[in-house]
Amino acid sequence: MSQQSLFAANAYLPQGWTKNVRLHWDAAGALTDIEIGAQVHAGETQAEFVLPGMTNLHSHAFQRAMAGMTEMAGESKDSFWTWRDLMYRYALHITPEQIQAIAAQLYMECLRQGYTSVCEFHYLHRAIDGRWYARPAEMAQRVIAAATQTGIGITMLPVLYSYADFNAQALREDQRRFKTSVDDILRLVENLDAERSAQVEIGVAPHSLRAASIAQIREVYAALSAQRPLHIHIAEQTKEVDACLAATGKRPVELLLETGLVDQRWCLVHATHLTKAEVQGIAASGAVAGICTTTEGNLGDGFFDLPDYIAAGGRFGIGSDSHVSQSPVEELRWLEYGQRLRLQGRNIASSATQRQVGDFLWQHALQGGAQASGRQVGQLASGYRADMLILDDQHPNLAGLASSAVLNTWIFAGNDNLVRDVYVAGKRVVQEGRHVEQSEIQQAYVECMRSLRAL
Template sequence: MTALFAKNALLPSGWARDVLLQWDSAGNLTAVTPGSVQPAGAEAAEYVLPGMVNLHSHAFQRALSGLTEIAGGGETAAKDSFWTWRDLMYRFARNITPAQMEAIAAQLYAECLRHGYTSVCEFHYVHRSPDGAMYPRVAQTAESVIQAASLTGIGMTMLPVLYNWSGFGEAPLTPQQNRFKTDAADILNIIGALEPLRSGQVEVGVAPHSLRAASSAQIREVVAALPRSRPVHIHIAEQQGEVQQSLAYSKRRPVEYLYDELDVDARWCLVHATHLVEAEVTAIARSGAVAGICPTTEANLGDGLFPLESFLAQGGVFGVGSDSHVSQSPVEELRWLEYGQRLREQRRNIAVSAKQRHVGEFLWQGALLGGARASGRAVGALAAGKRADVIVLDADHPNLYGRTADEVLGSLVFSGNDNLVKDVLAGGQWVVRGQQHVAQQAIAARFKQTLAELREYRR
């Protein structure tokens, strides 16, 4: 049994004093006891939080960060969008090897851990070799990414992606998309191959890429084959172009189309859901599905703003993800989630409730709830039976110095750009100490070598 004494710990009910956290060798919290006395020899910390869940990640895209910020020439300069951004992403995806995927993912996950993410949901769609053939081990690329998670210590929900078409109406894939090609049988084979890797640190769900890349019949077949406890993620209504294509094909908007065709419930995570009408907002909230919001990527790609205020008013559940990894910080995602709403509504302090007026705490607790649901794992709270995923803040940093507990999250989320995460425990293992990942140097060296190998595909 291992322990940490928190002078202030964020529990599901709010901040509590003198909390003794204990966990076992399997990485599960066995007791969370407020009002305790610090045991002899037990480590102590001033401010302790549950680790955040990153509910949407395409790990290999970490290698593209900062490389797509060049406008197209001539007349195209004013027309850059998500669809033009995909060109460079496709060039990377067409050539990347499983070993390179592992190196990039390890760098990303170490960064995520250092900033307070202790779990990640990996929306993984590069399954085939560069020539379009399946690898001898059908789950080889997914295994490589899971290996990166194991190396860094981050918890993983692997989501093999069903990706069979290039557009609505079962349009054939383009040559650039051949490495993504999977039908229902392929995905079920990959999921089956990953079953032996499931553990306290690893879960396996599924991710139909989108309604334009997978038919409703395929999605229905795959979802029906999975146990009810497994999570289901899907991209939905990210861009206006997708909405228009859905209307042209089905006479329905994407979320409307999804809910008409499939039984969407709390096991689902709808990623982005940026462009909604009010009836769709209501449908998502009532179903219990998680809205997977990725504010830094959605801003980077010019997607738009999720209608958060209306969604929260109807009891909607949300979480955040780093998606394309222009940022690896949950603080930045939560900050820009709130700031986007302030710009949209021209008001302040949007993400609150009658019971919780502190915006930082509302956002952190809300994202924990939604992220845990989307992950399908026992995470997201400091409570017995949950994974021992804990972050310790730097109480000596000027941004936190002298703060009371109920002021901490407001300062964490809305004060400066320094990383205030000092130590991180993931699955009962200390993986970050003094803001450094325990394998940071070796991971960074492999990542740099991979960037050198991929350099030619940047042009």
């Protein structure tokens, strides 16, 4: 296979910032060799600051089209639950063509901001009338097509969604597009398996303990191929915790952990409302906590217990969820700022071995996101995908800056997008801040939104 390479004056390797690194990758998009202490060659592609791309571990792509449209106060107190009703009504109208246009716009934006992989928590399965499409995986395949168009790597997670609430309550009429049984989900996984590649993984997501029973989760877990990722929403809202206690006598995380199923394949999304024992339990399981601070802030969910989780050795990553933001910088900044506000302190995300908050956040989110994706991403190392960000070293924030200060400056100083170029699987998909297919993708999105806003 033909080889390609990039010389980095400073590359963020697993051991941290390293000088004079040449990164080699093959035609399949995998890194093959990392030269340290290299000499620059005349005419070769060079960059000052190169980092691994970030994984967005929790996405509902269709909700990108709702961003900014739910920020009007109602006559009664607004909450996650009133927002959810609006989201359901919106979801009832989206066609396969529209979800592809929306997802492509979203993924393009994510790439431009520094995400190179996404985990798509996909529950918009059925047609508008609630029947299955002729191709049962039509909607999921459209989202995968959008990922392929933009170049982003994707972990597709068809969602098991059988009930409206605990005690197997029947789904509401406005949830008809989400309805799936265990057999439905396994059929979708089977239909999607042909899509699997180095750029595409297929897992499963029980929506929540409200929407999927423990018995169903056991059945899916037993049927799913080993190493495939499993994601679940859990303990996002106090109302959910109270309902779980009323129905089962246990809290959601407590109930799930007691199954003995939770291991490194799992991503527990939000996990906002936890006891000390649950914090310890998630950390001990090896699962990833999927923290989505911009959405959790937008919906009024609450704060993740980050200091205790870090102390317990817990793994975490970040996701943009409802896509009020598409920036990993904003997710990480507000993960830290939320803790500072909650605890009235500073520099929370750190450890005795890593006191640079930006580096601590980026490195842990890389590792957690990669694990949650089930893909070989998140490191500039041989055998991993050649997913790389080149920062704009000419921007005033970074010009002449020592590499040790880059992540702190990028995350905590200003709102300019400092990502200049993005490579995914060794292909440059963003150049000078612009996606290579940006005009075409934006035009399709504008036409899609013109139609949806007319509803």
